[in-house]
Amino acid sequence: xxxxxxxxxxxxxIKPADIIIFSGKDLSSIGSEFHTPxxxxxxxxxxxxxxxxxIAMSTDKRVFVFVNETxxxxxxxxxxxxxxxxxxxxxxxxxxxxxxxxxTNVPNIFNTAVSNLAVFFNIGCATFNxxxxxxxxxxxxxxxxxxxxxxxxTAIMIVEKDREIHKAKKINCFNEFCTFIRDASIKTSxxxxxxxxxxxxxxxxxxxxxxxx
Amino acid sequence: MVxxxxxxxxxxxxxxxxxxxGAVVEGFLKFLKxxxxxxxxxxxxxxxxxxxGIACGAFSGGLKSCILFDMKFKEKIYYNFNFVLENKIPLLxxxxxxxxxxxxxxxxxxxxxxxxxxxxxxxxxxxxxxxxGLLIIGKDGIS
Numbered sequence: 001x002x003x004x005x006x007x008x009x010x011x012x013x014i015k016p017a018d019i020i021i022f023s024g025k026d027l028s029s030i031g032s033e034f035h036t037p038x039x040x041x042x043x044x045x046x047x048x049x050x051x052x053x054x055i056a057m058s059t060d061k062r063v064f065v066f067v068n069e070t071x072x073x074x075x076x077x078x079x080x081x082x083x084x085x086x087x088x089x090x091x092x093x094x095x096x097x098x099x100x101x102x103x104t105n106v107p108n109i110f111n112t113a114v115s116n117l118a119v120f121f122n123i124g125c126a127t128f129n130x131x132x133x134x135x136x137x138x139x140x141x142x143x144x145x146x147x148x149x150x151x152x153x154t155a156i157m158i159v160e161k162d163r164e165i166h167k168a169k170k171i172n173c174f175n176e177f178c179t180f181i182r183d184a185s186i187k188t189s190x191x192x193x194x195x196x197x198x199x200x201x202x203x204x205x206x207x208x209x210x211x212x213x
Numbered sequence: 214m215v216x217x218x219x220x221x222x223x224x225x226x227x228x229x230x231x232x233x234x235g236a237v238v239e240g241f242l243k244f245l246k247x248x249x250x251x252x253x254x255x256x257x258x259x260x261x262x263x264x265x266g267i268a269c270g271a272f273s274g275g276l277k278s279c280i281l282f283d284m285k286f287k288e289k290i291y292y293n294f295n296f297v298l299e300n301k302i303p304l305l306x307x308x309x310x311x312x313x314x315x316x317x318x319x320x321x322x323x324x325x326x327x328x329x330x331x332x333x334x335x336x337x338x339x340x341x342x343x344x345x346g347l348l349i350i351g352k353d354g355i356s
Contacts (some may be wrong), residue, residue, distance in 0.1 A: 047293045050263045054270015054278075057256065058232070077259035081267075085256075174273075174300040182275045 001134045003095055003159035004030045004166065007066060009134065010093065013146035015189040018062040019055060019181060023048030027066050027095070029166035037180040041171055046075040049082065049092060056087035056151075059181050060188040063089055069096040069110040069156075082152050083124030089190050090151040092125075097159045105161075120154050131158040148191040214356040215329055217247035223329050224279065225253045228336050230305055232256075232271040234264040235281030240309035244281075244355050261289035265297070265304075272302050284310035284349065291318055297345050304345040305336070311352050322346040326354050 001009075007030045014020060020039045022031035028041035038061075042048045052065040072078070072094060082092060096116075099108035113119055120127040126149075133142050134157060180186070221244070224230045233248070234256040235241075248255050254276075258264035261282045268278040282290060287308065297304055298319065308315070317323060322338040324331045326348050339346040 042296075044293045044296050046262055047266050047269075047296060050258075050266020051270040051273070053256075054232075054234075054267040055273050056270075057254075057267070058271045058274025058276050075260075075262070078263060081259050081263055178273045178275075181273050
């Protein structure tokens with residue numbers, strides 16, 4: 001799926017109470033088209049994810065970060081930091097464009113790992129590849145996934161070049177962003193299995209085990 | 214020399230810095246040992262650049278924050294320091310240095326630590342200028 005289309009579609013699944021951080025000029029310009037107070041656009045390398053970790057630690061609101069894989073390669077230790085944070089409200093969306101930078105492809109080594117999913121998982125992040133779900137337009141499943149996921153989680157999606165070149169808009173919204181985070185009247189949208197009653201009780205587990213053996 | 218407990222009491226309880234992040238600094242060993250989760254929150258970071266980001270994030274969430282680093286690695290702080298200045302984030306930088314004549318690339322309030330009142334005056338200056346501040350702690354700073 002085209003990167004800009006995928007980002008816009010993902011934004012449909014994220015709730016207004018959630019915090020979203022876009023990293024890099026091109027992702028920021030895509031995200032800033034529909035600006036809301038809970039969004040921040042970072043034009044500094046290797047800042048978006050640490051910033052998100054700090055925010056996730058100081059609030060119960062869900063924090064989503066959109067980054068290109070090139071940025072992750074630049075400072076891979078950040079994945080250890082994401083995993084070690086144990087933040088249930090932290091979600092990192094990695095857009096793997098095979099070296100896609102501002103509408104041009106450059107060679108990079110992100111895909112040389114036998115399995116990026118396994119690398120991330122073994123570090124301690126729940127990791128998913130949502131490429132197929134987006135390509136096959138399984139939007140119901142994706143919505144459920146975005147609504148009920150618990151962090152720290154990374155999702156990798158393979159993307160193609162943007163449909164159009166987005167003009168970079170510089171939005172200085174840090175103060176507005178901070179006010180949004182600190183606003184206690186905006187409640188978290190983090191999935192709570194206890195509240196929904198969607199739990200497996202001991203008896204259910206026993207029954208399942210009996211069936212298996 | 215100031216005792217680590219007194220230092221923490223001033224920084225955390227009097228000045229209300231509750232969030233700390235930093236990479237491993239040998240010079241801050243006594244300080245790190247005196248930390249307690251009862252009155253503060255410390256997040257070990259993989260490197261100084263990450264520590265800066267985490268502290269900025271915690272500030273966004275409403276916590277006064279502080280980073281610990283070795284002045285040897287101050288270059289790593291510089292990478293994203295413009296973000297801190299642009300947004301006037303009042304970060305307290307605690308830099309360990311064995312060299313008393315340290316310089317910092319950016320024009321921010323800087324104090325060489327010798328007594329507890331140095332932190333208070335630095336905090337006041339930071340508040341006036343709404344900027345981050347650097348407290349340089351030497352070998353004989355905290356015991």
